Amino acid sequence: MLKIDKLTKAFGANKAVDSVSLDFDRPMMIGIIGASGAGKSTLLRMLNRLENATSGSITFDGRDVTALHGADKRRWQRDCAMIFQQFNLVPRMDVVSNVLHGTLNRRSTLATMFNLYPSEDIHRAIDILDRLGIAGHAAKRAEALSGGQQQRVAIARAIMQDPQIVLADEPIASLDPMNAQIVMDDLRRIHDEDGRMVIANLHTLDTARRYCDRVVGMRAGRVVFDGTPEQLTTGVARDIYGADASFSEAATSTSIDALNAATSTPVPVA
Structure with missing residues (x-):
């Protein structure tokens, strides 16, 4: 269904993504983990064609995504929706209009200029x-909503595109644990109920294990782990993050229970 073959993105001498090959034969929920600078965001941006690959290819249902241009590229970006960490909403615009922006790439220039939407699109939004x-x-204006609510508006805008793939770039990085759970629950339901492939960049191991069918670990632009959540042991995580034996999963957890446990643990006095 989705095949990534030796995909590379170089910025000068630096390879942000280095010969990545992955194969997904069916819609699933995939988590990509790794430290900052591992290449996770660049990989998603290449999948959405916001960045062009230096070499390698992306194929979806037999279509070479890396070769698309013009209208074909815009159609692909409709089929492969992107959700960003910072929401990318229009703050002073009402929520439903922000969601309707998910239809912009299939509307005429005139309709876009005058903000004209068919009633069926408004009802669907x-x-x-x-x-x-x-x-x-x-x-309400988007700026009046909480961070978690704004991220759900961004998810709604992505679903308004009716995509086959939903890409989420650190969708919970700026949210508190309760809102992070709500957003991840929503993304999981979108996969389960709609049959859409969801690929999410994540920093936290507990989130990847809880929500994902498959986890990909990246380090320095390369894939260093590709397996099930059960195979993502603490030892494997140390290798992905390049950490030593002092590495603690609790420090990166988005789980409310884990955070409570971590903050309630007595600190030994020297």
């Missing part, structure tokens, strides 16, 4: 917001 539990905020 509200239905998606309702599915994500935020339809009551449809008329």
Whole structure:
């Protein structure tokens, strides 16, 4: 279904992504983990064609994504929706209009200029917001919402595109644990209920284990782990992050229980 073959992105002498090969034969929820600078975001940006590959290829259902240009490239970006860490909403615009922006790449220039939307698109946008539990905020400005609510608006905008693949670049990095759980629950439901492939860049091991069917670990631009959540042991995680025996998963956890346990542990007095 999705095949990545020796994909490389070089910035001068530095290879942000270095000969990555991955093969996904069916829609699943995939977590990509690794330290900052491992190449996770660059990989997703190449999948969405926001970045061009230096070499290698991306193939989806037999179509060479890396060779697409113009209208074909824009159609691919509709089929492969992107959710960003910083939401990328229009702050002063109401929520439902932000969601309707998911239809921009299939509307005429005139309709876009005058902000004209068919009634069926408006109803669909509200239905998606309702599915994500935020339809009551449809008329509010996006800037009036909390971070977790804004990220759900961004998810709704992505689903409005009716994509086959949803890419989420650090979707919970700026959220508190409760909102992080809500957003990850939503992404998992989108996979389970819609049958869409979801690929999410994640920093936290507990999140990858809990929500993903498959986990890919990256280090210095290369894939150093590709397996099931059960195979993601603490020892494997140390290798992915280049950490020593002092590495603690609790320090990177988004679990409310884990955070409570970590903060309630007595600190020994020297």
